[in-house]
Amino acid sequence: MHGADFFYQALVYLTAAVVSVPVAKRLGLGSVLGYLLAGVAIGPFALGLVGEDGQDVLHFAEFGVVLMLFLIGLELEPSRVWRMRGPILGLGGLQVGATTGVLAAIGLALGLDGRVALAVGVTLALSSTAIVLQTLAEKDLLRTHGGQSSFAVLLFQDIAVIPILALLPLLAIAGAAGHGDAAEQDHTWVTGLPGWAETLVVLAAVLGIILAGRFLLQPAFRAIARTGLRELFTAASLLLVIATAILMTKVGVSPALGTFLAGVVLARSEYRHELESNIDPFKGLLLGLFFISIGASIDFALIGGDPGGILGLMVALIVAKLLVLLALGRVFKLSLDQNLLFAFSLAQGGEFAFVLLSFAVRYDVVEQPLAGTLIAVVALTMAATPVLMLINEKILQPRLGTLEREGRETDAIEEQGKVIIAGFGSFGAIVGRLLRANGVEATVLDLDSDRVDLLRKLGLKVFYGDASRLDLLHAAGADNAKLIVLALDNPEKNRELVATVQKHFPQLTILARAPGRPAAYELIEAGVEHVFRDKLDSALKLGVEALHLLGFRRHHAYRAAQTFRRHDEKAVRDLAAMRHDKALYLGAARQRIEDLEKLLRGDLADGGELRDVGWDPESLRREYGSGSADAE
Amino acid sequence: MQRVLIVFAHPALEKSRVNRRLAAAVENLSGTTFHDLYEAYPDFDVDVQREQALLEEHDLLVLQHPFFWYSIPPLLKQWIDLVLEHGWAYGPEGRALVGKLVLSVISTGGREDAYQHGGHNRFTMRELLAPIEQTFVLCGMTYLPPFVAHGALGMTSKGIEAHARNYRRAIEALRDGRIDLEAAARAPRLDLALNELIAAPADPP
Numbered sequence: 033m034h035g036a037d038f039f040y041q042a043l044v045y046l047t048a049a050v051v052s053v054p055v056a057k058r059l060g061l062g063s064v065l066g067y068l069l070a071g072v073a074i075g076p077f078a079l080g081l082v083g084e085d086g087q088d089v090l091h092f093a094e095f096g097v098v099l100m101l102f103l104i105g106l107e108l109e110p111s112r113v114w115r116m117r118g119p120i121l122g123l124g125g126l127q128v129g130a131t132t133g134v135l136a137a138i139g140l141a142l143g144l145d146g147r148v149a150l151a152v153g154v155t156l157a158l159s160s161t162a163i164v165l166q167t168l169a170e171k172d173l174l175r176t177h178g179g180q181s182s183f184a185v186l187l188f189q190d191i192a193v194i195p196i197l198a199l200l201p202l203l204a205i206a207g208a209a210g211h212g213d214a215a216e217q218d219h220t221w222v223t224g225l226p227g228w229a230e231t232l233v234v235l236a237a238v239l240g241i242i243l244a245g246r247f248l249l250q251p252a253f254r255a256i257a258r259t260g261l262r263e264l265f266t267a268a269s270l271l272l273v274i275a276t277a278i279l280m281t282k283v284g285v286s287p288a289l290g291t292f293l294a295g296v297v298l299a300r301s302e303y304r305h306e307l308e309s310n311i312d313p314f315k316g317l318l319l320g321l322f323f324i325s326i327g328a329s330i331d332f333a334l335i336g337g338d339p340g341g342i343l344g345l346m347v348a349l350i351v352a353k354l355l356v357l358l359a360l361g362r363v364f365k366l367s368l369d370q371n372l373l374f375a376f377s378l379a380q381g382g383e384f385a386f387v388l389l390s391f392a393v394r395y396d397v398v399e400q401p402l403a404g405t406l407i408a409v410v411a412l413t414m415a416a417t418p419v420l421m422l423i424n425e426k427i428l429q430p431r432l433g434t435l436e437r438e439g440r441e442t443d444a445i446e447e448q449g450k451v452i453i454a455g456f457g458s459f460g461a462i463v464g465r466l467l468r469a470n471g472v473e474a475t476v477l478d479l480d481s482d483r484v485d486l487l488r489k490l491g492l493k494v495f496y497g498d499a500s501r502l503d504l505l506h507a508a509g510a511d512n513a514k515l516i517v518l519a520l521d522n523p524e525k526n527r528e529l530v531a532t533v534q535k536h537f538p539q540l541t542i543l544a545r546a547p548g549r550p551a552a553y554e555l556i557e558a559g560v561e562h563v564f565r566d567k568l569d570s571a572l573k574l575g576v577e578a579l580h581l582l583g584f585r586r587h588h589a590y591r592a593a594q595t596f597r598r599h600d601e602k603a604v605r606d607l608a609a610m611r612h613d614k615a616l617y618l619g620a621a622r623q624r625i626e627d628l629e630k631l632l633r634g635d636l637a638d639g640g641e642l643r644d645v646g647w648d649p650e651s652l653r654r655e656y657g658s659g660s661a662d663a664e
Numbered sequence: 665m666q667r668v669l670i671v672f673a674h675p676a677l678e679k680s681r682v683n684r685r686l687a688a689a690v691e692n693l694s695g696t697t698f699h700d701l702y703e704a705y706p707d708f709d710v711d712v713q714r715e716q717a718l719l720e721e722h723d724l725l726v727l728q729h730p731f732f733w734y735s736i737p738p739l740l741k742q743w744i745d746l747v748l749e750h751g752w753a754y755g756p757e758g759r760a761l762v763g764k765l766v767l768s769v770i771s772t773g774g775r776e777d778a779y780q781h782g783g784h785n786r787f788t789m790r791e792l793l794a795p796i797e798q799t800f801v802l803c804g805m806t807y808l809p810p811f812v813a814h815g816a817l818g819m820t821s822k823g824i825e826a827h828a829r830n831y832r833r834a835i836e837a838l839r840d841g842r843i844d845l846e847a848a849a850r851a852p853r854l855d856l857a858l859n860e861l862i863a864a865p866a867d868p869p
Contacts (some may be wrong), residue, residue: 594709646712646746655755 071327096318105295124188178373245297381410460519762804
């Protein structure tokens with residue numbers, strides 16, 4: 033691509049996105065539909081701003097799907113994937129099997145050859161991972177039972193693509209030419225190997241990813257983290273995903289599945305949140321591009337040639353998939369509202385259909401005109417998905433009344449902590465351990481990679497990252513958290529974090545550590561209610577012990593420290609307002625110190641403010657004359 | 665209209681069955697202030713001035729607490745020691761509390777029949793509460809018969825709910841001045857005589 037050309041394209045795509053997505057969101061249609069409509073608008077059949085190269089862009093943008101699956105993998109710990117094996121294999125397997133059967137039957141009825149019908153059926157049985165997951169995530173439905181079931185099915189489909197790719201050539205009409213060409217065009221490391229060897233290579237690649245994720249990536253990331261260069265970390269994150277995708281393509285596995293796996297392997301890594309926040313913007317942009325390309329690739333000329341037929345096929349496809357999905361939802365005991373969500377979200381053809389259809393054409397399984405029609409149908413069903421989900425959400429769900437709502441609490445995806453601790457030095461660690469001992473799991477962020485490493489080895493859940501970064505706070509779940517503990521060693525960073533939290537997460541209660549009085553003043557001035565001077569308590573304890581060693585009763589010293597503390601906390605609050613006027617501040621501060629000393633000596637001298645007189649009523653002694661002598 | 669201050673003391677509320685539900689029944693009653701001592705002073709550092717101001721602002725003091733070793737929880741004792749100062753609450757010049765009412769609302773682990781002469785605990789509730797009663801009588805206050813939930817450990821949920829409803833009724837009646845205080849002074853326990861003591865609600869103005 034030439035430079036000027038590239039910038040022109042970027043201009044067109046970015047403008048389309050920036051104009052149409054906010055409009056679509058405003059109208060309540062969701063971003064996916066906005067992107068799709070933007071694609072249609074700039075496509076060859078409307079404004080004609082992009083032409084043939086739209087296909088190239090589509091292939092490039094498919095990488096967005098890969099990034100998305102990586103991010104989903106990051107959210108899922110291996111144990112959770114294992115727990116989902118039932119829905120993945122059962123629900124997913126039945127969905128692909130049953131839908132293939134039903135669609136193939138329809139194909140037969142429409143006069144297709146048996147083998148062609150089977151190929152078309154299995155191709156169209158797959159749904160669109162990109163559109164479904166993006167839409168569900170946007171509506172915050174991924175954690176519902178319906179959303180989880182959809183995810184399980186999509187995951188199975190991603191896995192199923194591998195055997196389907198292997199199966200398609202077998203369906204070729206016997207003696208068809210072009211097999212050799214196809215093999216050459218699609219050469220991978222496993223082409224030409226016997227089936228068992230192919231399987232072995234794939235298993236070796238998967239094993240390689242797991243081992244690398246376990247043993248290689250941690251030290252590598254740690255080294256990169258130590259450089260302190262943020263962009264280097266971003267580069268490394270992208271490199272990781274791209275390398276995984278290429279490796280998987282080379283062994284003939286869907287790159288999306290491969291990166292998903294890599295994500296799962298890294299889900300327990302301390303760099304998880306950092307990776308998430310680095311990859312997320314790329315994923316968003318590329319997915320948007322992907323949806324635009326889908327919109328732009330809809331062949332309206334073809335549709336115009338036979339609008340009734342194509343629309344008929346589109347409706348037939350959606351209805352057939354819907355019915356199968358609803359039936360499966362019943363079998364797997366989804367409640368009605370969740371079943372509707374599940375069925376309506378998966379009732380489209382998917383991006384895999386584009387790949388599989390071109391593959392099938394190459395192997396002469398499906399002929400070009402039929403493939404062209406089917407591609408148009410699939411693109412239309414994809415574009416219809418956001419509309420279908422709107423129908424479900426706005427028309428069907430409200431009619432269900434107060435049916436059982438599966439709460440988001442019962443999610444299968446890991447629930448994020450209600451507390452975030454920024455900074456896990458000696459201070460933050462004490463806070464974190466006290467919380468943990470009481471069953472409160474906090475999400476901990478720390479910027480010292482060596483310390484993170486050590487704490488992880490001790491079994492604590494700590495993540496590497498600069499907590500003052502907004503994207504990282506998002507990734508750490510600041511939107512759903514209740515408290516944030518600011519325990520960084522650097523007061524300036526703490527202050528920065530206060531500003532970020534107040535601006536973007538006003539619902540979060542801030543508990544801040546202040547290393548000294550000046551820091552405390554600043555935090556109070558910034559409007560933080562819960563400020564803790566980190567030396568106050570230990571210094572007072574030491575003072576109590578010192579008094580005791582000098583002969584004071586311990587309880588007396590303890591009460592004096594309590595009084596001191598109460599007085600001092602109040603003084604800090606009062607003085608915070610005056611600290612900018614030096615003369616005023618010094619005068620007031622001196623006064624406070626004198627007041628406090630008078631107060632504490634009050635028990636001895638007469639006058640002044642007395643404490644604990646209930647235990648030593650001077651007035652009572654006076655009232656009863658010298659009665660106190662008896663008590664002694 | 666009597667202003668009611670409920671001073672509540674329970675060192676392990678999260679483990680309580682009875683007191684938690686009793687507290688919930690009166691916590692948000694209008695015209696009452698619910699004051700949870702263990703929540704306000706976990707370090708026993710009672711703010712005497714604040715507490716005295718609270719007492720001055722109210723007419724009826726309710727002390728709600730479990731009965732531990734025939735007495736009140738330690739923070740409530742600390743509160744009494746420090747807040748009821750000579751020269752403020754008692755003594756020739758201590759008149760701040762004169763004429764106000766006090767009510768003990770207590771839960772006991774032991775059953776009712778244990779609290780009598782010859783019973784397991786050998787004394788009646790009223791006898792065991794004598795030091796508390798005398799504390800407030802010394803301050804010139806009227807000590808009402810206690811409102812007691814006996815056998816708290818074995819109470820059924822239904823029993824607790826009924827007792828909580830009665831508690832709320834009693835506080836509302838005291839707040840609105842609908843309890844016959846003279847008759848109440850002769851009753852051994854407020855909770856047992858509630859129906860007879862509460863006058864019909866006054867006609868709305």
